[in-house]
Amino acid sequence: MEVKKTVMVALAGRPNVGKSTLTNAIVGEKVSIVTDKPQTTRHRICGVRQRGDIQFVLVDTPGFHKAQNRLGDYMDGVVRAAVGDVDAVMLLIEPSEKVTKAEELLIEQIKRSGAPCILVINKADTLENKENLLPVIAKYSTLYDFDAIVPVSAREKDGLEVLLDELSKFAVESPPLFPEGETSDQPEKQMMAELIREAMLKCLDKEIPHGIAVEIEKFSQRNSTDIVDCEAVVYCEKASHKGMIIGKQGAMLKKISTMARLEMEKYMGAPVYVRIWVRVKENWRDSLSLLKNFGYEQ
Ligand SMILES: Nc1nc2c(ncn2[C@@H]2O[C@H](COP(=O)(O)OP(=O)(O)OP(=O)(O)O)[C@@H](O)[C@H]2O)c(=O)[nH]1
Numbered sequence: 001m002e003v004k005k006t007v008m009v010a011l012a013g014r015p016n017v018g019k020s021t022l023t024n025a026i027v028g029e030k031v032s033i034v035t036d037k038p039q040t041t042r043h044r045i046c047g048v049r050q051r052g053d054i055q056f057v058l059v060d061t062p063g064f065h066k067a068q069n070r071l072g073d074y075m076d077g078v079v080r081a082a083v084g085d086v087d088a089v090m091l092l093i094e095p096s097e098k099v100t101k102a103e104e105l106l107i108e109q110i111k112r113s114g115a116p117c118i119l120v121i122n123k124a125d126t127l128e129n130k131e132n133l134l135p136v137i138a139k140y141s142t143l144y145d146f147d148a149i150v151p152v153s154a155r156e157k158d159g160l161e162v163l164l165d166e167l168s169k170f171a172v173e174s175p176p177l178f179p180e181g182e183t184s185d186q187p188e189k190q191m192m193a194e195l196i197r198e199a200m201l202k203c204l205d206k207e208i209p210h211g212i213a214v215e216i217e218k219f220s221q222r223n224s225t226d227i228v229d230c231e232a233v234v235y236c237e238k239a240s241h242k243g244m245i246i247g248k249q250g251a252m253l254k255k256i257s258t259m260a261r262l263e264m265e266k267y268m269g270a271p272v273y274v275r276i277w278v279r280v281k282e283n284w285r286d287s288l289s290l291l292k293n294f295g296y297e298q
Pocket residue numbers: 013014015016017018019020021022033034035036037038039040041042061062063064122123124125126152153154155156
């Protein structure tokens with residue numbers, strides 16, 4: 001069906017509430033990486049989904065948090081900019097009455113932007129009793145007059161049609177913002193870097209994966225085959241971190257490479273050869289020039 005209307009919607013919320021999971025669930029494929037660690041997403045990533053004659057553009061953003069370095073400042077800036085630049089906002093929360101500073105600040109941003117806002121209570125599958133939603137709804141209703149409140153489970157893909165129905169109300173007549181069939185604005189090369197970062201977040205503990213940046217040095221198709229060659233450099237912040245990333249006789253790096261390769265092959269639909277080097281760049285998260293170098297630039 002021809003696209004006649006579009007609606008661009010930002011997903012905002014504190015780290016780990018499931019913004020990227022919800023983006024992927026609505027799009028129907030993985031466009032944004034997901035892990036159980038907070039601060040997984042660092043960029044603004046658009047996911048695209050068509051239903052009927054409406055094109056939905058989901059703007060996934062980094063979790064809003066109290067920034068502790070310049071990378072964090074950049075990430076929070078991405079959220080602020082996204083909230084001010086869309087047809088509607090979804091504020092994602094977990095089913096809890098506890099309102100954190102991040103949610104208070106986001107509600108302030110939303111008020112200031114004047115964009116319509118839907119409160120999305122995610123992870124509804126974790127509730128034993130749906131009645132437990134009522135105090136959450138009551139609490140949040142005192143903070144802001146939301147245009148709608150929709151409980152969903154991004155993981156179980158539950159409640160998504162109702163959510164899309166609500167979002168449809170903010171669609172505007174427009175030619176498509178993305179060409180038909182395109183599901184994301186993220187270049188393949190950047191997705192490869194993200195999938196390596198995802199594997200590192202999953203395999204490594206504590207601070208280490210948060211201090212990692214990935215740079216793709218080679219990404220090309222091998223002559224007259226469908227094989228993709230990918231070479232990447234992973235930057236970490238300390239020599240001791242480098243040791244842990246590589247592991248005993250390279251075991252950890254091998255585990256990370258394999259995990260990343262499987263996801264890359266799924267994404268590319270072709271065999272992928274991955275080689276990863278590890279280098280140390282101290283305090284890159286506070287260096288404006290290195291942040292820019294790694295693509296973290298407004
Ligand atoms: N039980 C349950 N878990 C969920 C649901 N949605 C997401 N999760 C889990 O929550 C964790 C965080 O999910 P993400 O999608 O990465 O969260 P995010 O909000 O994008 O996080 P940041 O990018 O760090 O801000 C992952 O372990 C998900 O599997 C849900 O509906 N139910």
